Amino acid sequence: MTGSSERLVRLLNMVPYLRANPGVSYDQAAADLGVSRNQLAKDLAQLTFCGLPGGAGGDLIDICYDDDGLAIDVLDSQGMDHPLRLTSTEAATLLLALRALADVPGLVDPAATRSALAKVEAAAGGVPPEGHPPAGAQESAAVAAVRAAVRDRCALSIEYYSASRDALGSRVVDPIRVTLIDNQSYLEAWSREADGVRLFRFDRIQAAVMLDEPSAPPEPAVAAETDTGLFNADPALPSATLRIAPDSAWMLEYYPMRLLAENADGSLDAAMTYASEAWMSRLLLGFGSAVTVLEPAALAEQVRAAAAEALRAYDLTD
Known part of the structure; x- marks a missing residue:
């Protein structure tokens, strides 16, 4: 369970606990709730901003506690101590x-x-x-292993399919968090191989094994917000600009693409990085006229040549 989830559970439990123990001291409450005195003070302050929609004085939980920590009393629970x-x-x-x-x-x-x-x-x-x-x-077993590694803060060995490289590779990562982006779940982790933060889409993690060592991503990486710029992929890789027909717009959800423009006819212009020109050519051939290569010219020519060769082969076998 992540730190924010742990705190949420604790806050939900605090109100009925305090109601059942009126006048309890800071020290006793901290011991019963399993937190430090300092954390208890932070939790109490947080609770005073919780309550019913509206946020006015009568809508919020009201807790009375003095600075010397002798007694804590809930004056208004806003119903959090009832089913x-x-x-x-x-x-x-x-x-x-x-x-x-x-x-x-x-x-x-x-x-x-x-x-x-x-x-x-x-x-x-x-x-x-x-x-x-x-x-x-x-x-799947892989998804369960990833969740367990995030929960237990353990390093993880994964087998991951990279769509842009059309390859399955192994790597060891230090999990940071699970995040949801455009209705897809990703593991955000520190890649030891790349020496940086990477996003791994769950449906492309083919296998995962939790390692017997703690996850140790750099603290700045843990504190930083999720960087969706990671979808721009490796800047060292070539990039193609594609025009995608409206019926094939789903490609943006499956392949690592960056939307550039929405055209008046409903088509989309998008950029996609790739490691192998031959692989990219095969991929685009499968979409036929639904995808047009705008640039680079060399890739567009290779796709046209491959299509012409396929048509010639078809004519010979007809």
Whole structure:
């Protein structure tokens, strides 16, 4: 569990704990909650900004505690010490959100998601949609290993398919976090091979093994926000500018591309890096007239020549 998740769970538990122990001292509360006195003070300050929508004085949790730490009292819990009651609309919305979250690999524990879904469905008096598979049931061994490595802060050995290089490679990484970008989940990690932060798409991680050593990414890499500029790939690699027909716009979700322009006819101009001109030519041939190479000229000529050769071969066998 990440630090932010741990704190969320602790904050959710603090209000009923403090309600059940009115006047508890800082030292006793810190010991019972398993945190330092300094962290407890930070958590109490955070709780005073939590509550119901609106954010006005009467909408927020009200906690009374003095500077000498002798006593802590909850004056207004905003209902956080009572069981949650959902309307049918809220329950349906929550179920949809849980199922959507469960469909994205690596973000959540499938067992926890199934348990939460079952509880909400039971409370709402409903049943899972007919034919809908259990949430998270299809998690692969690789995805489970990545989640475990992030949770336990362990180094990871992965087999990863690079679409731009059309190659499967092995590397050892130090996981930082799991992140969601454009409805795709990625492992953000420090690549020891590249000596830098890289993003690894979950559906391209073919295998993963958690190593018996701690994950040790540089602190600045951990503190920094996710850099989506990593999608621009290696600047040392050649780049092609492509014009993609509207019906093939899905390419931008599957291949590492950068959108350059949206044209009036619905077509898209995008840049894509590649390591092998021969591989890139084969890839583009498969899309036929749906993708046009705008530049470089050498790649466009190679694609045209390969297409002409294929047509000649077809004529000979016809």
